[in-house]
Amino acid sequence: MTTKNHRSAVSLFPCAGITAGALWLLTGVPAGAQLTQAQINGFENKIGNNVEAATILGGDYGVGGGAYHSGSGGNNVDLNVSKFGGMGDIYPIRPLGDTGIGWQPQLQGNMGYLTAKKNFNSTPIQYGDQNENKTFAIQFGGGARFWFDDHFSIAPTFMGMYGHTENTYTANSAFGQANQAQARQLGLIDYNVNTWTVRPALDFQYQYTWDRTIFTFSSDPTYFYTEAFSGSSGHPDVNGNSVTWQNKIDVDVPLGVELWGKELRSGGCFSRTELYDGIRDGLNSEYIYEVHPRIVMDFLGELWKVKWLGLGGSYMWGNDFHGWSIGVDAAFRF
Numbered sequence: 001m002t003t004k005n006h007r008s009a010v011s012l013f014p015c016a017g018i019t020a021g022a023l024w025l026l027t028g029v030p031a032g033a034q035l036t037q038a039q040i041n042g043f044e045n046k047i048g049n050n051v052e053a054a055t056i057l058g059g060d061y062g063v064g065g066g067a068y069h070s071g072s073g074g075n076n077v078d079l080n081v082s083k084f085g086g087m088g089d090i091y092p093i094r095p096l097g098d099t100g101i102g103w104q105p106q107l108q109g110n111m112g113y114l115t116a117k118k119n120f121n122s123t124p125i126q127y128g129d130q131n132e133n134k135t136f137a138i139q140f141g142g143g144a145r146f147w148f149d150d151h152f153s154i155a156p157t158f159m160g161m162y163g164h165t166e167n168t169y170t171a172n173s174a175f176g177q178a179n180q181a182q183a184r185q186l187g188l189i190d191y192n193v194n195t196w197t198v199r200p201a202l203d204f205q206y207q208y209t210w211d212r213t214i215f216t217f218s219s220d221p222t223y224f225y226t227e228a229f230s231g232s233s234g235h236p237d238v239n240g241n242s243v244t245w246q247n248k249i250d251v252d253v254p255l256g257v258e259l260w261g262k263e264l265r266s267g268g269c270f271s272r273t274e275l276y277d278g279i280r281d282g283l284n285s286e287y288i289y290e291v292h293p294r295i296v297m298d299f300l301g302e303l304w305k306v307k308w309l310g311l312g313g314s315y316m317w318g319n320d321f322h323g324w325s326i327g328v329d330a331a332f333r334f
Helices: 037-059 174-185 277-283
Strands: 066-070 077-089 102-119 130-147 152-170 192-210 213-231 239-259 262-276 287-298 306-317 321-332
Touching: 037 077, 037 102, 037 130, 037 152, 037 192, 037 213, 037 239, 037 277, 066 306, 077 321, 102 152, 130 192, 152 174, 213 277, 239 277, 262 277, 262 306, 287 321
Parallel strands: none
Antiparallel strands: 066 077, 066 321, 077 102, 102 130, 130 152, 152 192, 192 213, 213 239, 239 262, 262 287, 287 306, 306 321
16 A cells, blocks of 8 residues: 555544533532442442543543533532643555555653532532542553555554542532531541553544645444452442544644744534443433644644644533633644
């Protein structure tokens, strides 16, 4: 096959789907003396899904950072995600024997920090209480991209991720103060837990160039398996499966206009990500939309491995949440 240029992006705002400001990362009610075992089991299952969702949101490279809001009325959840990461295909494209297929290594990585706060301002029994989750996660891995012609490629990848989540419940209501000790003993509040996650994925991509404008269509089914391995006494049992399936179109438009001797490029991407299993239950959403415009300057061949550098932003929405982000948009060519 003919060797061709292919964009490799490492971005603070990758156009992918689960940035879900969402936000059922916090369980609603601490356990009370009247809770049945079935109710306790329900809370534990919900917390496990919440920790799994928080780890994916905070640690996966495909999730953009930003500020998000979920819910209506007085019991809303506010989420902030700060992260840096992305992926890159390493050049040149190499022939795979005599098959006519080209291939190139791919590296992926990310680290992020997530905070989520829920203030109980409308529930009378817990009025004035606050529940807060903090999650740090880091992931790394890679794979290879296989080119079947100048347009179509497939990239199977495998990543591992470590996550640490801490929960703090501040009880100001009479109910919260009366039941905080039992809830803590049961591991429903005031816990910390360490998790590991494996992440196999398969990215299908079709790229088409019209004049100098590059259109990239991709479909990326991704599987997550997350399990707890240590934490505080009575930490929640995290043992779950999650699946995301993102479908995206990206457009890269050279503008033919220079600023400080560098050509300006515009474009962006639009995606819909389907959510399944644990992350769907943890975020209380079946899908996430994201729109991401950008304006950047072309630095290819002039600044280390930088292809472009500029500004980008995203707006995300789902069943019952919305959020936005703005910051540096960068792409690298390795």
